[in-house]
Amino acid sequence: MARLTMAVAAEQLQLAQPFRISGYLFERFNAVVVTLRDGAQQGRGEGDGVYYLKDDAANMLAELARFRELIESGPSRDALRAQMPPGGARNAADCALWELEAARAGTPVWRLAGQPAPRALRTTFTLGANDPELMAAEAQRWxxxxxxxxxxxxxxxxxxxxxxxxRAARPDVWLGVDGNQGFSIDQMDRLVGGLVAQQVSLLEQPLPRGGDAALADFRSPIPLAADESILTLDELPQAVGRYHVVNIKLDKCGGLTEGLLIAAEARRLGLGVMVGNMGGSSLAMAPSFVLGQCCDIVDLDGPTFLTNDRKPGVAYTDGNVWSGPEVWGSGARESA
Incomplete structure (x- = not known):
């Protein structure tokens, strides 16, 4: 690529209401947006960081400043991946390179990525931890x-x-649960037994990162998904024999380039593939929507928590998410 100019902006994405998970309460997403320009075309990417790695907006901005010379030199996506560490900053830069490459080629990102023509994807809608009756009422509202x-x-x-x-409020839906590292192995038998009784189809990250070896001897009738325990392609082999599914998030692994590699390798290893998100706007969901075309489970509901999303944005209809060419990655040749 020719030399580029990079613009970086930090943005606060306000949540409509606080969102609670195990050990953490979110009130906003702190996003960083990268725009790369070559004088004629541009590409954009959003990073929302990884809160449990202290990959916040300040860290993402510092990483982008540290690697500005590399990014503006116009590297290939593979070169960026080789030289910049994973995380929200690399995700934003990587996705910007994808969209810029699509604009230069006049072809959409999904085609550059070797994916089939996109289809709407059934997505999960996430309920933050609250009183049971309040969560049931929220499930009915969705x-x-x-x-x-x-x-x-x-x-x-x-x-x-x-x-x-x-489950009583919504007997019709697929249900998954996310432990966010909040359980111990001693709780697993009782937890899983209760989940089976309620026809739960997925248990995500029950144990803390680093405690996964305890799952090698645990036989779960519900598929177990690794999230915090598997961040990058290098860590993927650790999932084998412990988990059934790996949850790929672009902020964790550092972009769509690595996300696609993880999905392909997970298939080779016999693992199911899920795409998730660390929160964010439609600009963060759109690259994950490309990855979602080859995934078994899709969790791309980040914009539904926001008071205001970007426009145009991804659409949610009849339980599905759709990211059109007007949102990101269309390959349209537009002046910056």
């Missing part, structure tokens, strides 16, 4: 949802009451 993911907090009795209340 009438269009066909899949719901429930945030748990590691309090087994309360968590199972949450699941039971939501």
């Amino acid at each position: 009438a269009q949802a066909r899949a719901i993911k429930i945030k748990l907090t590691g309090e087994t009795d309360l968590d199972l009451a949450r699941v039971a209340a939501i």
Whole structure:
């Protein structure tokens, strides 16, 4: 690529209401947006960081400043991946390179990525941890949802009451739960037994990162998904024999380039593939929507938590998410 100019902007994306998970309460997403220009075309990418790695806006801005010379030199995506560490900053730069490359080629990102023509994807809609009756009422308000993911907090009795209340309110939906590292191996038998009773189809990241070896001897009738435990392609082999599914998030792995590599390798290893998000606007969801075309489970509901999303944005209809060419990555040749 020819030499580029990079513009970086930090943005606060306000949540409509606080969102609670195990050990953390979100009130806003702190995004960093990268725009790369070559004088005729441009590409954009949004990074929202990884809160449990202290990959916040300040860290992302510092990383982009540290690697500005590399990024503005117009590297290939592979070169960027080789030289810049994973995280929200590289995700933003990588996605900007994808969109710029698409604009230069006059072809959409999905085609450059070797993906089939995009289709609308069924997405989970996530319920933050709260009182069971409040979560059940929220599940009913999400009438269009066909899949719901429930945030748990590691309090087994309360968590199972949450699941039971939501299942009673929405007997029609696919249910998954996310432990966000909040449980111990000693809680797993009772937790899983209660989830089976409520027809839960996925248990995501029950144990803390680093404690995954305990799952090697645990036989779960519900598929287990790795999230915090598997950040990058290099860590993927650790999932084998412990998890059934890997949750790929572009902020964790550092962009769509690595996300696609993880998906392909996960298939080779016999693992299911899920695409998730660390929150963010439609600009963050759109590259993940490309990856989602080859995934078994899709969790791209980030913009539904915001008071204001970008326009144009991704659309949610009848439980599906759709990212059109006007949102990101169309390959249109537009002047900066």
